[in-house]
Amino acid sequence: MSDFTVQSDSVDVEQIMRQIRARIREKRGVDYTEAELQHLAQVKLEKFIDPRGIRSDLLQHFQRRQAEAPLPNYEFGADSLFESHRPLLRAIRNFFRPFLKLFFNADRLSHALHLQSRINDEVVSRTRRVEDLAYELLHNLTVEVTRLGIEVHNLKMRVESLSARLDFDERRAKAFEGVVQYRTPGPRPAGDATPDGGAPAAGESTDDAGGERRRRRRRRRRRPGATLAETQGQTWTGEAPEGDEPAGDDDRTDQQDSPESGNGAAGNGNGEPGQ
Amino acid sequence: MKLAVVVQRYAADINGGAELHARYIAERLSRHATVEVLTTCARDYVTWKNELPAGEETINRVRVRRFPVVRPRDPHHFGTMSRRVFERRHSIADELKWLDAEGPTAPALVRYVREHEGDYDYLLFFSYRYHHAWHGCRAVPGKAILVPTAERDPAIGLAIFPPVFRMVRAIMYNSHEERALIEHVSGRQGPGVIVGVGSAIPERTHPNRFRKKFRIRRPFALYIGRIDENKGVPELFSYFQRYAAMHPQGLDLVLIGSSVLPIPKHPRIRHLGFLPDEDKFDALAAADVLIMPSRYESLSMVALEAWALGRPVLANGHCDVLRGQCIRSNAGLYYENFDEFAEALYMLEASGPVGGILGRNGREFYRRHYSWPVIERKYLDMFERLRREPAAPIEPLPGFFARRARTQPPAAEIVAAAPAGAVV
Numbered sequence: 018m019s020d021f022t023v024q025s026d027s028v029d030v031e032q033i034m035r036q037i038r039a040r041i042r043e044k045r046g047v048d049y050t051e052a053e054l055q056h057l058a059q060v061k062l063e064k065f066i067d068p069r070g071i072r073s074d075l076l077q078h079f080q081r082r083q084a085e086a087p088l089p090n091y092e093f094g095a096d097s098l099f100e101s102h103r104p105l106l107r108a109i110r111n112f113f114r115p116f117l118k119l120f121f122n123a124d125r126l127s128h129a130l131h132l133q134s135r136i137n138d139e140v141v142s143r144t145r146r147v148e149d150l151a152y153e154l155l156h157n158l159t160v161e162v163t164r165l166g167i168e169v170h171n172l173k174m175r176v177e178s179l180s181a182r183l184d185f186d187e188r189r190a191k192a193f194e195g196v197v198q199y200r201t202p203g204p205r206p207a208g209d210a211t212p213d214g215g216a217p218a219a220g221e222s223t224d225d226a227g228g229e230r231r232r233r234r235r236r237r238r239r240r241p242g243a244t245l246a247e248t249q250g251q252t253w254t255g256e257a258p259e260g261d262e263p264a265g266d267d268d269r270t271d272q273q274d275s276p277e278s279g280n281g282a283a284g285n286g287n288g289e290p291g292q
Numbered sequence: 293m294k295l296a297v298v299v300q301r302y303a304a305d306i307n308g309g310a311e312l313h314a315r316y317i318a319e320r321l322s323r324h325a326t327v328e329v330l331t332t333c334a335r336d337y338v339t340w341k342n343e344l345p346a347g348e349e350t351i352n353r354v355r356v357r358r359f360p361v362v363r364p365r366d367p368h369h370f371g372t373m374s375r376r377v378f379e380r381r382h383s384i385a386d387e388l389k390w391l392d393a394e395g396p397t398a399p400a401l402v403r404y405v406r407e408h409e410g411d412y413d414y415l416l417f418f419s420y421r422y423h424h425a426w427h428g429c430r431a432v433p434g435k436a437i438l439v440p441t442a443e444r445d446p447a448i449g450l451a452i453f454p455p456v457f458r459m460v461r462a463i464m465y466n467s468h469e470e471r472a473l474i475e476h477v478s479g480r481q482g483p484g485v486i487v488g489v490g491s492a493i494p495e496r497t498h499p500n501r502f503r504k505k506f507r508i509r510r511p512f513a514l515y516i517g518r519i520d521e522n523k524g525v526p527e528l529f530s531y532f533q534r535y536a537a538m539h540p541q542g543l544d545l546v547l548i549g550s551s552v553l554p555i556p557k558h559p560r561i562r563h564l565g566f567l568p569d570e571d572k573f574d575a576l577a578a579a580d581v582l583i584m585p586s587r588y589e590s591l592s593m594v595a596l597e598a599w600a601l602g603r604p605v606l607a608n609g610h611c612d613v614l615r616g617q618c619i620r621s622n623a624g625l626y627y628e629n630f631d632e633f634a635e636a637l638y639m640l641e642a643s644g645p646v647g648g649i650l651g652r653n654g655r656e657f658y659r660r661h662y663s664w665p666v667i668e669r670k671y672l673d674m675f676e677r678l679r680r681e682p683a684a685p686i687e688p689l690p691g692f693f694a695r696r697a698r699t700q701p702p703a704a705e706i707v708a709a710a711p712a713g714a715v716v
Contacts, residue, residue, distance in 0.1 A: 029622065033625060034632075181539060
């Protein structure tokens with residue numbers, strides 16, 4: 018991850034802004050304008066919210082199939098070959114039926130056609146069952162894909178958030194590394210503690226108590242609300258803060274009341290909201 | 293030397309930017325000359341209702357003469373007139389009606405200025421867009437010095453103002469951008485200087501006292517000003533909430549100022565209300581960064597105060613003035629969209645040394661350009677210069693028929709066509 022570089026005490030705001038923009042471009046990949054980004058965000062959201070965008074017309078397709086009329090079939094019995102809606106013709110066919118049986122086996126033909134009719138029914142029924150199963154399967158798959166999509170989206174956001182936190186912590190750590198000032202061990206006054214902060218070998222109990230007192234003192238000095246701003250003022254600038262912000266021990270300074278008290282909230286230039 | 297400061301409102305507790313600017317200048321110049329303030333009886337800049345008694349009084353050793361406003365502003369009529377002159381083709385007469393509708397209409401004040409011109413060496417008119425400044429500058433152009441406090445809003449595109457900009461003896465600008473804008477719309481060539489205004493910066497601040505008083509323990513970014521849509525605060529809320537979601541351990545946002553907007557209920561946004569100056573300066577000293585989300589500023593006093601106290605500023609880059617000041621001072625970053633806001637704020641809070649260096653630059657920038665001795669010297673030098681230079685010719689208003697001819701383009705178009713951006 019690219020980082021900002023401030024090499025010296027002097028900074029160039031325009032250069033920093035260029036770095037910021039380069040970093041944004043690097044993150045985005047493409048340099049979109051704010052309007053383009055809004056548009057992209059809306060499109061994504063619409064797709065996400067609208068199930069039609071994900072499911073296509075699967076549901077309608079299956080509903081349509083369900084509503085379609087069943088495929089035509091025929092009923093075939095032993096008399097089907099000799100039937101007619103005309104009574105006279107039906108009577109003539111029945112009259113000559115025994116003669117016809119002399120030339121070919123009509124029963125066999127009737128049986129085959131009857132069997133075919135049953136097979137047709139069975140095929141239609143099985144196809145419908147398979148379609149129902151497929152619908153249910155596809156429906157479940159679609160729901161699952163949608164759910165997974167949402168989960169992936171959430172995980173992406175969490176990863177981004179964690180990455181941002183990590184980045185933040187790294188930068189803070191770097192900043193604090195710059196703050197730490199290592200002391201070189203120098204000559205210590207007589208009677209002081211050993212360089213490691215512990216007590217001399219002799220008089221352990223007394224010095225332990227002394228070390229504890231020191232630690233307590235240090236803890237007291239360490240302010241609970243110490244902030245970056247104050248830390249900056251104390252160390253980053255590399256110089257003691259100028260008189261108006263006494264570092265660390267502000268409450269001991271004298272407050273100078275200003276007779277020219279100004280405003281608490283500065284208005285705009287003409288004393289009126291921008292019109 | 294006797295000076296008059298002519299301003300739309302004046303009182304010790306009036307907090308409008310231009311009015312406070314006028315008061316500071318009057319009080320500072322009173323150390324070098326006899327200064328009188330000529331103003332109206334109004335307190336409220338929306339209605340201009342007479343709330344203060346007419347006559348004389350003394351505020352911080354400066355004599356103040358108040359004149360009544362003859363009619364309060366009718367917001368509906370003013371809105372109608374504004375739309376007419378800003379958005380449509382119109383006449384000079386329409387613009388004059390707009391000026392009357394805007395107010396504060398105090399003919400007694402203008403009459404006094406005209407009749408007592410001889411009593412003063414120079415008259416400093418504040419806020420070009422108001423009735424008192426336009427009529428006052430036309431009444432005494434030979435002694436008028438204008439402090440326009442102009443912003444990049446459609447009013448500056450009206451045709452009635454360029455002649456005034458050209459006629460006055462001098463213009464005391466707040467920023468390079470303001471000067472560029474006024475010179476573009478008016479073609480003015482006369483004397484002018486970029487001055488701005490200082491502030492009553494305390495010699496010592498107590499950030500810890502502020503933290504203890506308001507129980508603020510975490511590092512925070514600060515906004516000071518009216519919590520108003522025109523100040524860009526809703527955008528700030530939106531950006532900050534997104535930023536807070538991105539950086540759960542980042543800065544809090546502390547708001548100081550009276551609110552006309554609902555404040556979002558967010559664990560990291562705190563509104564402290566209107567605070568006295570002492571707390572305000574302590575807050576500035578305690579903050580990591582000051583955020584200025586306004587798009588329209590002729591000079592942000594609070595940004596200057598932050599710089600005076602060594603704090604960096606994060607400003608709205610759409611405001612040419614703030615952007616220009618950030619660049620010129622090398623003491624602030626700016627943003628034009630959320631990404632830039634997030635990156636810049638993140639940089640200020642996470643890259644420690646940058647904030648410190650920017651703050652130090654700000655302190656130096658304030659000391660060099662906005663400390664009171666510098667400001668006073670610029671005014672005094674200008675008075676001295678004007679003694680030697682001749683006054684500009686007076687430009688009369690167009691005749692009866694020319695004033696009524698609808699030949700003026702919409703003011704918004706004029707402003708849109710003016711060059712934008714920071715002057716570096």
